Amino acid sequence: MKKTLLLLAAATALAGISAPASAAGMDKVKACFIYVGPVGDFGWSYQHDQGRLYAEEKLGDKLETAYLESVPEGADSERAIERFARSGCNIIFTTSFGYMDPTNKVAKDFPDVKFEHATGYKTDHPNVATYDSKFFQGRYVIGQIAAKVSEAGMAGYIASFPIPEVVQGINSFMLGAQSINPDFKLKVVWVNTWFDPGKEADAAKALLDQGVDILTQHTDSTAPMQVAAERGAHAFGQASDMIAFGPETQLTSIIDDWGPYYVERISAVLDGTWEQSRTWAGMAEGHVVMAPYTNMPDDVKAMAEETQAKITSGEFHPFTGPIMKQDGSEWLADGVVAEDGELAGLNFYVKGIDDQLPQ
């Protein structure tokens, strides 16, 4: 990271007066990435970096990239984003929810630079786009698997922060599980961090000690998988395929595949066709990929594959009514499908989840 910083500083000094990107097509584009964790987390940031490398491979000489890792969300990120904007980046991908306001703030001052913010919902300026993946589609599938495989009828959920994306995941997981076993129980533990292997392992141990036999996580490290493997439980991977950490433990993993999106958006800058957009793609577009279904009976695997196929084809949406809110009031009537906008701001649990959602 130090090296990147140094290079950046040098680039800033040298290219201080370089002309910003014009609206028309370009011969060469510089794409910059801001990651919340280290690229070696083998989870969220790792997958974004794999996407960056994929874009480099596809676009070859026409693309130059740079990245900053472990950038804290909040004020620090604003400086990092601004530094990138000044250093001649044509398009900047900010890959965590907490970069939302800083991204929009910097975008205002650099109208010629394109900004792409992952998992957020604010596009205050025409040069800001948002992108996200419908991970909840995968969560529904793993919820069904959990309900089939769990002997305790209870899963543990290691959650990071109570933001809509995470809440969607918990709800979708529970809806999937309830579709198999209406009495399925879910224990949720909030660790208030995206990445802390030790803490994630502690949470995993606490959940297993309290009797769950399946773990799923919305944090970024492989530690929970390892703990589950040690205790002979089952677990679902997160962001990347974590099978190496639990060859007999991992049931499947929801893999984030950002590569195609990065190629598409960077190409748009090259062609001069980039426009503000709000992308929310899922299984159908190949952004949400399921790792091979392993360590489960064939009938469970067949069920998972069927659900996955239905979600991919659009035949089924995980948030299809009737769905009750946690307090028992009706959220979606029979047959009604939740709108994307509503899901993007989801801040309540569905019925059957014991946990109290932190507000």
Add this chain to the structure above:
Amino acid sequence: MDMTQAIILTIMTAATPLLLAAIGELVVERSGVLNLGVEGMMIMGAVAAFAIAQLTGSAGLGALGGLVAGMLFSLLFGFLTLTLVANQVATGLALTILGLGLSGMIGEAFIGLPGLKLAAIEIPLLSDIPFFGRLLFSQDPIFYTSIIAVIGVNWFLFRSRAGLRLRAIGDSHTSAHALGVKVVRTRYLAVMFGGACAGLAGAHLSIVYTPQWVENMTAGRGWIALALVVFASWRPTRVLAGAYLFGAVSIGQLHAQALGLGIPSQFLSALPYLATIAVLVIISLNRRMTLINTPASLGKSFVPER
């Protein structure tokens, strides 16, 4: 293994790296040197331990490698602050930043590989004691080391002549120097001890706690260790109490959440910090005692008069 045992074991695993790193830093600070590079030395220990365990196939060698890596890394700090008399605060911070970056570079080849776990050593007879035997006497060697380190440091500081000299240097390096005590040499040794402890604490993370290598895996534990030393007013037994209290509240709050007690999780996440600070502040309320225990020359550079 019943649930109580399982919970206590989890607490011990969580507390061990904090305790080790803190007890090392305590000796460093008692000698009057403030090394803010604990996080950096820890992460170097973590990456070295993981890499060496992978390459040699022996987790024991990995642990040793972590210890040595932390010590060597601390020598860099020693050279800059003790020989070249650079500012200790700035150098310590730089050491942390360097450690985080360097470890990421070294560890790149090891990302995504499951690691070796350091095996527990069961102490004959003692490990058969009901309940406590399993908790205290069938643990990994790094846990034993952490406890021995606390007892050893406590004895060394307050019962040995060398420890008295070290404390004298920490209180007034000029007076100690005038009395013929070798200030720089003692401080070098203290810094190296601190580095070794931090390195071993890092090794604990990557080959015991979560046997894997990921960048930044210390996740701020070095800073918690630093804070523990201050809040424990530089007393080894209080560092022990603080580390275990922190571990206990950290694990307890996760259980409280899993039980669904309905307490806001943000508050629970902050609880380990709040509880540890509160308890250590209360036991350090005697201001005179705290003043006596605070190394008066802490963080000040020493240049011998000619």
